[in-house]
Amino acid sequence: MKKESYIVLPILAVLCIALPLFYGDRYVIGQATVALIWATVALNWNLVFSMAGVFSLAQLAFFAVGGYTLAVLNGHFGISTWIALPVAGLVTMMVGMLSGAACLRLRGAYVALLTLALSQALYLLIVTDTACFRTEGGNCIPFTGGSRGLSRYEDFGFREFLPYPVSHIGDYGLAAALLIVSLFVAILVSRSPFGLGFRSIRDNEQYARARGLNRFRFQLSVFAISAAFTGMAGALYAGHFRVMGPNVLRLDVMLFVFAMIVVGGGLKIWGPLLGAAIITVLREVSVSFDSWQPTILGGIMLVVILLAPQGVSGLLALVDPRQRAGSRLERRKREGI
Amino acid sequence: MESIIQIFVSGLTLGAMYAVGTVSLSLLWGAVNVLNMAHGALLVIGGYASWYTATRLGIPPFLGYFSAALVSATMAVLMYLLILRWLKGRRGADVLIIVATFAIAMILENVVLNVFGGYAVAQPAKLSGGVYISSVFVPAQNILIMVLALVLMALLALILQRTALGRSIRAVAQNSQAAVLMGIKVQHTYIAVYAIAGAFAGFSGVLWSSISTLSPTMGFDPMLKAFVICVAAGLGQIGGALAVAILLGLAEAAIQYYVGVRFALPFLLLAVVALLIVRPQGLFGIHGKARQ
Amino acid sequence: MSEILECVGVGKRFGGVHALSDVNFTVTPGEIVGIGGPNGAGKTTLLEVITGLTPGSSGRVEFAGTDITGRTPEQVFCLGLARVFQSAAVFPSLTVFENVLAGVVYKGASKPRTPLTYRESDLEATRAAIDLVGLSDKADEVVEHLPILDRKLVTIASAICGKPKMLLLDEPVGGLTPPEIELLKEVLFKLKAHGITMLIIEHVMQFMSAMVDRVMILDAGRIIFNGAFNDMIRDVEVMRVYLGEQAAARLRESFAG
Ligand SMILES: Nc1ncnc2c1ncn2[C@@H]1O[C@H](COP(=O)(O)OP(=O)(O)OP(=O)(O)O)[C@@H](O)[C@H]1O
Ligand SMILES: [Mg+2]
Numbered sequence: 001m002k003k004e005s006y007i008v009l010p011i012l013a014v015l016c017i018a019l020p021l022f023y024g025d026r027y028v029i030g031q032a033t034v035a036l037i038w039a040t041v042a043l044n045w046n047l048v049f050s051m052a053g054v055f056s057l058a059q060l061a062f063f064a065v066g067g068y069t070l071a072v073l074n075g076h077f078g079i080s081t082w083i084a085l086p087v088a089g090l091v092t093m094m095v096g097m098l099s100g101a102a103c104l105r106l107r108g109a110y111v112a113l114l115t116l117a118l119s120q121a122l123y124l125l126i127v128t129d130t131a132c133f134r135t136e137g138g139n140c141i142p143f144t145g146g147s148r149g150l151s152r153y154e155d156f157g158f159r160e161f162l163p164y165p166v167s168h169i170g171d172y173g174l175a176a177a178l179l180i181v182s183l184f185v186a187i188l189v190s191r192s193p194f195g196l197g198f199r200s201i202r203d204n205e206q207y208a209r210a211r212g213l214n215r216f217r218f219q220l221s222v223f224a225i226s227a228a229f230t231g232m233a234g235a236l237y238a239g240h241f242r243v244m245g246p247n248v249l250r251l252d253v254m255l256f257v258f259a260m261i262v263v264g265g266g267l268k269i270w271g272p273l274l275g276a277a278i279i280t281v282l283r284e285v286s287v288s289f290d291s292w293q294p295t296i297l298g299g300i301m302l303v304v305i306l307l308a309p310q311g312v313s314g315l316l317a318l319v320d321p322r323q324r325a326g327s328r329l330e331r332r333k334r335e336g337i
Numbered sequence: 338m339e340s341i342i343q344i345f346v347s348g349l350t351l352g353a354m355y356a357v358g359t360v361s362l363s364l365l366w367g368a369v370n371v372l373n374m375a376h377g378a379l380l381v382i383g384g385y386a387s388w389y390t391a392t393r394l395g396i397p398p399f400l401g402y403f404s405a406a407l408v409s410a411t412m413a414v415l416m417y418l419l420i421l422r423w424l425k426g427r428r429g430a431d432v433l434i435i436v437a438t439f440a441i442a443m444i445l446e447n448v449v450l451n452v453f454g455g456y457a458v459a460q461p462a463k464l465s466g467g468v469y470i471s472s473v474f475v476p477a478q479n480i481l482i483m484v485l486a487l488v489l490m491a492l493l494a495l496i497l498q499r500t501a502l503g504r505s506i507r508a509v510a511q512n513s514q515a516a517v518l519m520g521i522k523v524q525h526t527y528i529a530v531y532a533i534a535g536a537f538a539g540f541s542g543v544l545w546s547s548i549s550t551l552s553p554t555m556g557f558d559p560m561l562k563a564f565v566i567c568v569a570a571g572l573g574q575i576g577g578a579l580a581v582a583i584l585l586g587l588a589e590a591a592i593q594y595y596v597g598v599r600f601a602l603p604f605l606l607l608a609v610v611a612l613l614i615v616r617p618q619g620l621f622g623i624h625g626k627a628r629q
Numbered sequence: 630m631s632e633i634l635e636c637v638g639v640g641k642r643f644g645g646v647h648a649l650s651d652v653n654f655t656v657t658p659g660e661i662v663g664i665g666g667p668n669g670a671g672k673t674t675l676l677e678v679i680t681g682l683t684p685g686s687s688g689r690v691e692f693a694g695t696d697i698t699g700r701t702p703e704q705v706f707c708l709g710l711a712r713v714f715q716s717a718a719v720f721p722s723l724t725v726f727e728n729v730l731a732g733v734v735y736k737g738a739s740k741p742r743t744p745l746t747y748r749e750s751d752l753e754a755t756r757a758a759i760d761l762v763g764l765s766d767k768a769d770e771v772v773e774h775l776p777i778l779d780r781k782l783v784t785i786a787s788a789i790c791g792k793p794k795m796l797l798l799d800e801p802v803g804g805l806t807p808p809e810i811e812l813l814k815e816v817l818f819k820l821k822a823h824g825i826t827m828l829i830i831e832h833v834m835q836f837m838s839a840m841v842d843r844v845m846i847l848d849a850g851r852i853i854f855n856g857a858f859n860d861m862i863r864d865v866e867v868m869r870v871y872l873g874e875q876a877a878a879r880l881r882e883s884f885a886g
Contacts, residue, residue, distance in 0.1 A: 117565065117610060121610075255443050293447075298447070299444060
């Protein structure tokens with residue numbers, strides 16, 4: 001990931017404002033809200049991959065932690081969703097830093113396996129949770145809601161203070177704001193000494209150590225930032241749907257978000273956002289082949305990996321003549337000419 | 338006493354099954370440096386191949402083991418020839434391979450789901466009856482699993498240690514560039530490795546489905562356990578993986594018996610996480626450090 | 630004058646291999662010391678142990694009055710002992726400027742002095758270092774695409790921009806053509822003029838003879854020679870294990886004096 005320019009921020013903001021103005025359909029806005037939430041997850045996941053070079057599969061576990069934090073705080077303890085949202089970010093940040101520390105000494109495939117194991121352990125503990133935490137109307141509700149999830153809690157309450165025709169804009173605006181803030185932070189970090197440190201360690205860890213860069217601090221901070229935003233995205237998701245279940249930890253959800261990064265390309269900070277848009281549209285278009293969606297998604301990913309490993313944003317970058325010269329040179333070097 | 342026998346019977350059965358599946362994963366990692374996220378899907382394919390040949394083609398159920406091995410091996414080789422072959426040597430190849438095999442797994446499982454439906458079915462390649470050890474009933478299928486696992490392990494050891502193919506595999510595993518210089522046909526060796534790994538995965542798919550049931554998503558749990566075993570042993574350490582597989586089987590049976598089924602897998606996962614934090618290279622892994 | 634670097638009884642074993650055994654030497658401030666020896670003699674391992682990348686099995690290393698035995702590479706670098714790797718290690722996806730900048734931002738503490746912006750003094754030091762090695766017009770190029778000489782210059786610049794007291798260079802001219810060697814030599818002479826102490830591992834004898842005040846020869850993990858270059862090329866033991874009769878004779882001819 002090279003130094004990114006802030007120009008993508010106003011572009012994203014304009015797009016986010018333009019959509020409801022020109023296409024305010026309730027269904028479209030609903031889908032767009034979800035797309036924005038997934039885009040936030042993909043963006044922050046890619047931060048861990050591309051900037052820190054850590055192949056973590058824990059991102060949806062962070063997402064789940066955020067979502068469950070909101071659902072539990074509001075559902076069990078009656079705490080306002082508006083307070084639960086930042087708290088979810090904080091809690092997830094803590095969890096993220098712990099996972100970052102856990103896989104500090106591991107590399108490559110081991111990190112992938114460890115983080116997969118962590119999120120799977122979480123999944124199993126949730127789906128097998130049957131102990132009643134409280135009972136409501138004769139129904140037993142486990143702390144995590146068990147395999148059925150938690151559903152008796154509030155949303156962000158936009159319907160109460162936004163008039164009817166635009167009441168559905170509330171969640172959308174919140175999701176857009178979170179994505180924009182998150183993108184801003186990502187760019188800020190990538191341009192700062194912090195980002196330089198991340199990228200150096202990712203490129204060559206031993207050499208980076210010999211230049212005074214300590215992996216520990218960097219890995220923890222990238223996990224902290226990435227997890228905090230992902231957790232808030234999870235909380236938003238929980239608040240938007242008013243149901244939070246363990247199925248966000250399933251592998252096909254992971255593949256779905258991952259496809260956004262692969263298709264959009266991870267080399268540019270905005271690649272995963274483009275990917276989120278493409279995958280969302282693809283899903284809408286192929287909705288009549290619903291039962292074949294994993295195959296379609298997997299097929300697209302394979303094609304992209306084989307033919308355009310830097311994704312669509314990488315293809316777009318090829319239009320830039322300077323980059324093209326670079327990649328040609330690289331190819332020549334690889335082929336040993 | 339009875340509970341001890343009980344634990345040993347189910348623990349050793351689990352361990353034997355884990356061992357067969359783990360070999361597949363460990364071989365791919367050790368010899369060709371591939372972390373195969375499609376391992377679970379190969380198991381599923383194998384399980385269904387056996388089921389299909391027995392119930393639809395009317396072939397005797399026990400030939401199902403062979404059709405499973407054959408179909409999964411073919412699928413693994415195809416996976417290599419069509420996709421993974423092109424990813425080797427690319428920058429970030431290990432991550433690309435994880436992602437690609439992940440995508441392949443999704444496709445295979447989705448196809449199985451659409452073709453055979455999502456309902457769990459019974460695996461026909463299964464023995465009924467059993468024997469009593471003191472007062473504990475030991476199903477015949479459990480005994481078969483242990484025997485088959487032993488035979489397969491012996492076969493693998495024979496291939497790796499005694500044949501020309503085994504020598505090439507070991508050479509490629511140590512250094513594929515040097516192997517090329519020594520005149521080993523690396524491409525053929527790779528294909529052989531995928532075929533063997535696929536066959537073991539398919540076989541283990543039949544074993545797994547024979548004591549539980551066959552469904553399109555049955556592969557995930559065994560895959561996760563195979564990962565856990567490989568990581569705990571140190572990726573690519575086949576011998577170590579076998580030892581850990583047996584240990585894990587026993588530990589799981591004991592936890593299930595004394596603490597409860599619910600905690601067995603999460604507990605093991607967390608134990609491995611803890612192990613990795615303390616000893617990143619696994620129990621038997623050698624701490625290889627990249628040199629500048 | 631007191632020494633800047635001192636190794637006392639340093640040993641390193643890899644399983645059964647004694648990569649280093651009982652290595653003792655000192656370097657005084659401002660001195661340029663060369664290290665030679667056959668492949669696998671333990672030269673790179675010596676640098677690894679000094680800089681803390683691999684811990685030594687025995688012995689003690691002292692740098693500028695501080696015991697640095699068992700310190701991490703980060704700490705050693707921050708104390709002012711910078712290493713240039715054998716294989717021209719760089720951060721391939723970063724530009725020349727970023728590569729060099731990375732060598733100064735985290736020096737001192739292992740965190741940026743200002744978390745989100747760069748200090749003007751760091752940017753200044755980076756520009757100066759890039760200028761010194763003569764890469765100013767390539768400052769914004771991605772290092773991956775640069776030829777080997779430029780990459781070597783980049784890692785030297787990143788080592789010096791944090792103003793270290795001493796440099797450890799591992800085969801700085803290995804793999805370069807004679808004109809390129811000349812260019813690199815000039816850069817190192819500039820550093821020498823700045824009074825930076827250097828420990829240079831090198832096989833290229835012409836280069837070694839021009840640069841160093843003193844030579845040490847390592848063989849099988851032991852120092853078998855420690856003295857002037859001109860004595861080294863006459864040393865029987867060195868001739869036997871490292872240079873060979875003919876090469877030594879040729880060297881004696883070209884450096885007759
Ligand atoms: N990490 C390691 N594990 C095992 N043995 C090692 C390791 N690092 C170095 N060695 C061994 O230590 C000895 C010294 O190696 P070293 O790289 O220091 O030699 P060198 O003098 O730098 O050689 P060259 O001139 O080729 O660079 C060699 O025998 C090498 O095989
Ligand atoms: Mg060396």
